[in-house]
Amino acid sequence: MFAPRICALIWRRRTVTFAAEGDTDMPKLAFALFALILLGGLWGLYRTPPAPTIGGDLHLAAIAPGGATDTPHLVAIQPWMRTGDYRSAATLEHRLNAYLSHARDAGLLSPGSVVVMPEHIGTWLVAADAPAASYSAGTTTDAMTHLILANPLPFAAAFLRSGEEDQMAAAVFRMRGARMARDYQRVFAHLAARYAVTLVGGSIVLPDPQVRDGRLIAGRGPLYNVSAVFQADGSIDRDLVRKVHPIPDEAGFTAAAPVDTLPVFNTPAGRLGVLICADSWHPDVYTALREGGADIIAVPAFLQPSDVWDQPWGGYTTGWPDDVDQSLIARHTEGDAWMSYSLGHRLFSTDARWGATAFMRGELWDLGSDGANILVAGDTAWVAGQLDGASISALPLPASSP
Known part of the structure; x- marks a missing residue:
């Protein structure tokens, strides 16, 4: 017991x-x-990312009038972008949709129209769903630092796979590549289908991108500044445009593509060639587009810093082509040089008849921006955008079958 x-x-x-x-x-x-x-x-x-903010002033200073409702147009969208527009794919889509809505209401988005977005319009999807501190940061370096701190292990893995000169930047884009590719396709496929237009999706930095079974896929190879073309049903073309002449700010982490990889696309308005920003200053790419039978040339562009358009031109940063006299450098402003050595002059060396350069403007961290849309028709080129805000510029195109 x-x-x-x-x-x-x-x-x-x-x-x-x-x-x-x-x-x-x-x-x-x-x-x-x-x-x-x-x-x-x-x-x-x-x-935790901040709650998305939707709306805000479009800074739309000018919009071209449309023609007959059945006339297709080549439309250059010069949007005014803000840091908060990249808080998610949805906020970016909402922002760009507002500009396309204005273009439609002005009669510019008839069946067969080709719309051109600016360079790097998709690149800053790298910040989608980043910590709130990334959006309030004063510089892109600080913004990306917060992104790294929020994702230390994925960044470390990407860093070890990155052998580029700017290893940090390469690792950030490599770490986010799969998500960026998915978000980019979602945004621009939705917009193309919603307005039933051919849409040149500006550009985005991705690791070795490819289109497989209708999907944009980020690979494991070199980073490229690339542009995709979306058809009127929202499908993405299997061919991608890779930048041939990266500028020094890009060359530390993006690769240069061979010029013979430049595709030409069939559209209802004719054969379309796309040149990403600095490429439009070099004769070799126009030779490639002429051989591809391009009728229309679109140039997504991004110019920095702010207020540089009327300043003395600093010359080529991507190597001087043989057909440009270096002694002329002091005689031009930046804007003059864009008209003399880029699409505004070089389109005439091809069989293309129409062209448009679309610039990105806005307030993205410490990047700054400048530029104004340029249109080319026949043997005439002119600045069609506004230097102090957003613009929508357009040329009428003949309707034809590809």
Whole structure:
């Protein structure tokens, strides 16, 4: 009858002994667990993206009038972009949709129209769903630092796979590549289908991108500044345009594509060639587009810093072509040079009859921006955009079958 009591006393004694022996460790363990939970919670809050903000002033200073409702147009969209527009794919789509809606209401988006978005319009999807601190950061470096801190392990893995000169930038884009490709296709496929137009989706930086079974896929190879063309049903063309002449700011982490990889696309308005920004300053790419039978040439562009358009031209940063006299550098402003050495002059060396350069403007971190849409028709070129805001510029095109 004493056995249960003896067992109970033994258990109590052992329990008390163990508790006494662990008195010095238990508070430390509890504190460590509490600290880990607290830090985990704070890190989770830090990584949480802010609520999307939709709307805001479009800064739309000018919009071209349309022609007959059945006339297709070549339309250059010069949007005014803000940091908050890249909080998600949905916020970017909403922002760009507002410009296309204005273009449609002006009679510019008839069946067969070709719409051109600016360079790097998709690149800043790298910041989609980033921590709130990325959007309030004063510089792109600080913004990307917060993105890295929120994703340390994926960044470390991408960093080890990146051998580019600017290894940090390469790792950030490589880390986010799969998501960026998906978001980019979602945004521009939706817009193309919604307005039933051929849409040149500006450009985006992606690792070795390819289109497989109708999907844009980020690979594991070199990073490229690329543009995709979306058809009126929202499908993405299997061919991608890769930048041939990266500028110095890009060359540290993006690769130069061979000029013979430039595709030409069939559209209802004719054969379309696309040149990404600095490429439009070099004769070799126009030779490739002429051989491809391009009727229309679209140039997505992004010019920095702010207020450079009327400043003295600094010359080529991507190597001087043989047909440009270097002694002329002091005689031009930046804007003059765009008209003399880019699409505004070089389209005439091809069999193409129409062209448009679309610039991106806005307030994205510390990037700055300048430029105004340029249109080319026949043997005439002119600046069609506004330097102080957003613009929608357009040329009528003949309707034809590809």
